[in-house]
Amino acid sequence: MTTPKRDTYTPETLLTVAVRIFNERGYDGTSMEHLSKAAGISKSSIYHHVAGKEELLRRAVSRALDSLFAILEEPGAVRGRAVERVEYVTRRTVEVLMAELPYVTLLLRVRGNTTTERWAMERRREFDQRVSDLLKAAAADGDLRADMDIRLATRLLFGMVNSLVEWYRPHPGSGYDGDQVAEAVVRLAFDGLRTDS
Amino acid sequence: MTTPKRDTYTPETLLTVAVRIFNERGYDGTSMEHLSKAAGISKSSIYHHVAGKEELLRRAVSRALDSLFAILEEPGAVRGRAVERVEYVTRRTVEVLMAELPYVTLLLRVRGNTTTERWAMERRREFDQRVSDLLKAAAADGDLRADMDIRLATRLLFGMVNSLVEWYRPHPGSGYDGDQVAEAVVRLAFDGLRTDS
Missing domain, CATH: 1.10.357.10 (Tetracycline Repressor, domain 2)
Structure with a gap:
């Protein structure tokens, strides 16, 4: 089990995690759930920073x-x-x-x-x-x-x-x-x- | 619905279908079910020709x-x-x-x-x-x-x-x-x- 971290991400640092997961699993194969697990923060915390995974892709x-x-x-x-x-x-x-x-x-x-x-x-x-x-x-x-x-x-x-x-x-x-x-x-x-x- | 075809495959012609599906879905992402659907024959018909998907990969x-x-x-x-x-x-x-x-x-x-x-x-x-x-x-x-x-x-x-x-x-x-x-x-x-x- 991953212990959820306090959300200390910015859109930029979250991007680093997202790009790694997109490259590992493919963009299509990555869900918000995967991103949430990899970042160790909740999905709603991610939505606090970005509108969704397509925005992360666009930034990247x-x-x-x-x-x-x-x-x-x-x-x-x-x-x-x-x-x-x-x-x-x-x-x-x-x-x-x-x-x-x-x-x-x-x-x-x-x-x-x-x-x-x-x-x-x-x-x-x-x-x-x-x-x-x-x-x-x-x-x-x-x-x-x-x-x-x-x-x-x-x-x-x-x-x-x-x-x-x-x-x-x-x-x-x-x-x-x-x-x-x-x-x-x-x-x-x-x-x-x-x-x- | 695909109407199941009579099995007129040989290991070689089955390979052509398998390689196309492996390239489309990735080898890991391809199940015997996918191969069976693409070839229009049952899984047991495929097993009549080859031991499994790894044999098809090896042949290809x-x-x-x-x-x-x-x-x-x-x-x-x-x-x-x-x-x-x-x-x-x-x-x-x-x-x-x-x-x-x-x-x-x-x-x-x-x-x-x-x-x-x-x-x-x-x-x-x-x-x-x-x-x-x-x-x-x-x-x-x-x-x-x-x-x-x-x-x-x-x-x-x-x-x-x-x-x-x-x-x-x-x-x-x-x-x-x-x-x-x-x-x-x-x-x-x-x-x-x-x-x-």
């Missing part, structure tokens, strides 16, 4: 999306040649994914059964589209291989970046630091594994 | 694993420079993934709660390790970038390849044919998106 995916979209406003993303900008955005996307791992994981697993989920998927596609537009601009500058379909390249690039949520863990001693991973993604995607010959 | 992931391991015995995987062999294996892995999409999807989603799942994960790691060994050999030949950690490169390469199960669909008009996707993966991974400058 907003945190991931806001961090991702903020990248696109950074100087490295708006100045210079398109190819440099898209490399910058790729590196920063990996960094945000690692820094906000539970939130981005949740965002990537959202499947579209509720209004909030569909909104999150739509925003995610918008972000991908912005990166795709940068890749297109880099191709138009002659800085990307002419034999590569840009929409396909965008999918493969995000496939590689997003796969990090499956294995990257930020604990010390997990093998890689964040900079090393971000650099490896950018080098693999833009320069390839082969030595230039 | 074996099909994916056998196809993947067979690649490593093909002439292109055993002759020539390591870098050519690993490019060959990458291309063929993408082709097998697309040809055996439901089976490889199931293999990649297996999470390790049963003996069969743990065995499948172990075999999958073995396959990844074989590719990693080829990458190491290519690096030793001086054919891969010296600044890339090979274990990390292996993870990123499989991250990109495996992400195909999330969006690639083999229907005509889905946008890409298999050869185009396989070629794009190999070019991106080994030569990168940038033009050589």
